[in-house]
Amino acid sequence: MAKLVAVIASTHHPFYYRASTTIGKDRPAFADEWVRKVEAFRETLTKARPDLLVMVGSDHFHQLWLDNMPQFLVGKAPFYDANFENEHREFGLPRMFMKGQEDLSAYVLRQGLDAGFDLAFSNEMRIDHSITCPIITLRPQNDLPIVPIYTNIFAPPLPRPYRFVQLGRLIRQLIESWPADKRVAVIGTGHLSLELGGPRQFGPHGPDPEFDQKAIKWIATGDIERCLDEVTLDSLHAPGNATHGFMDFMLMMGVAGEGQKANYVDTYDLFHTMEAYFTWYPTGIVK
Amino acid sequence: MSKYLLNKFLFTVDRDADLLERYRADPAEFVNYWEKTYANRILNCLESERSTWQKLDDKEREALVNRDYVALFGLGAHPFLTLTLFIGMFERDYPEPLSFQLEYAARLKHFNLPYPDIET
Numbered sequence A: 001m002a003k004l005v006a007v008i009a010s011t012h013h014p015f016y017y018r019a020s021t022t023i024g025k026d027r028p029a030f031a032d033e034w035v036r037k038v039e040a041f042r043e044t045l046t047k048a049r050p051d052l053l054v055m056v057g058s059d060h061f062h063q064l065w066l067d068n069m070p071q072f073l074v075g076k077a078p079f080y081d082a083n084f085e086n087e088h089r090e091f092g093l094p095r096m097f098m099k100g101q102e103d104l105s106a107y108v109l110r111q112g113l114d115a116g117f118d119l120a121f122s123n124e125m126r127i128d129h130s131i132t133c134p135i136i137t138l139r140p141q142n143d144l145p146i147v148p149i150y151t152n153i154f155a156p157p158l159p160r161p162y163r164f165v166q167l168g169r170l171i172r173q174l175i176e177s178w179p180a181d182k183r184v185a186v187i188g189t190g191h192l193s194l195e196l197g198g199p200r201q202f203g204p205h206g207p208d209p210e211f212d213q214k215a216i217k218w219i220a221t222g223d224i225e226r227c228l229d230e231v232t233l234d235s236l237h238a239p240g241n242a243t244h245g246f247m248d249f250m251l252m253m254g255v256a257g258e259g260q261k262a263n264y265v266d267t268y269d270l271f272h273t274m275e276a277y278f279t280w281y282p283t284g285i286v287k
Numbered sequence B: 001m002s003k004y005l006l007n008k009f010l011f012t013v014d015r016d017a018d019l020l021e022r023y024r025a026d027p028a029e030f031v032n033y034w035e036k037t038y039a040n041r042i043l044n045c046l047e048s049e050r051s052t053w054q055k056l057d058d059k060e061r062e063a064l065v066n067r068d069y070v071a072l073f074g075l076g077a078h079p080f081l082t083l084t085l086f087i088g089m090f091e092r093d094y095p096e097p098l099s100f101q102l103e104y105a106a107r108l109k110h111f112n113l114p115y116p117d118i119e120t
Helices: A016-021 A031-046 A085-091 A102-114 A129-138 A161-177 A209-221 A224-230 A243-256 B003-014 B017-025 B027-037 B058-065 B069-074 B079-093 B099-107
Strands: A003-011 A052-057 A072-075 A079-082 A096-099 A120-122 A146-151 A183-190 A264-269 A274-280
Touching: A003 A031, A003 A129, A003 A161, A003 A243, A016 A031, A016 A129, A031 A129, A031 A264, A031 A274, A052 A102, A052 A129, A052 A161, A052 A243, A072 A102, A085 B079, A096 A129, A102 A146, A102 A161, A129 A146, A129 A183, A146 A161, A146 A243, A161 A183, A161 A224, A161 A243, A183 A243, A209 A224, A209 A243, A209 A264, A209 A274, A224 A243, A243 A274, B003 B017, B003 B027, B003 B058, B003 B079, B017 B027, B017 B079, B027 B058, B058 B069, B069 B079, B069 B099, B079 B099
Parallel strands: A003 A183, A052 A146, A052 A183, A072 A120
Antiparallel strands: A003 A274, A072 A146, A079 A096, A264 A274
16 A cells, blocks of 8 residues: 655745745845745655655636636646746746656546545646645655645635545545555645735735634644634635635645644745645654 | 626736737727627637627726726625736836735725625
């Protein structure tokens, strides 16, 4: 059976690539510390020696559109091109190319459907920055095949938070029952409090630092129960109009498991949003 | 009122550098062109299989012609789409990083929670 060797939950900040690669007088003051934190976080994945990555993210109206919008979608393709022209324009993100782990995609789809999750699929998917950002931060050599899984945190009506947790639990079960001698890491990215296109955007901190502190505690301690008690589709409007991306963190808490304390926690308070990085080692701490 | 069609405008223009520049250069002419050419196009269907019923209302058309992101926010257009398209059009005119985005936030200051509903 496959081994789940690391579970990683992270914010995805599309400005990291540009901030970390800019040199000279245009390099932002916060870049060096940010790079240091990201490199330390990267080490938590490297140490787990994964053979492949299951990547959870959310399309930002790049390929998926309102005439045909899936709630949860699994990519099943041998390859994935990545990043879009408007992401290059706004964030300077480069075009990328990734291999797919198509047999695990097929397994997740078949077994997921049979377990009661009506997952949509795509045989030709162009990946956006919700998945390329963590490749850039955590695996910049981009040498591992992936299974991309998209969630809808973006275009209401959205699934409720508990469905994200349930999907996370299912993803874990499916990886652990996959009959392959492979080391699998799951990496999912979302947001803490975030406002985009609204009056609270691009402030000196995230729009709701109090929510951020609570959210970090829920994630770091694996407190799914309290998180589900407090977080609803309605409540997520209050911390910022793009905070529904927090549900991808809830999905990752589902993968990690109830009460599972993260083995690695780090945060970085940036303008606009709080960065947050978490790693769990389900099969024990990796030395 | 169709938030969907407003979003379709923002989506199709934001992803296409040529359309974005045409909207920047002459918004009235462009919105007219877009409504005739794109409003009824189903993006994953052939041109001959267009819809027959999509139409902007006067308020929506006016907000797009005036490139009025405050009005678009009030109409429930998706804020991410509006933001990225307008950054693409206007950030270049501002000398300091983030100054366009901060002006954008300030112009929306009179909106309190709950914000206009964006569900389509």
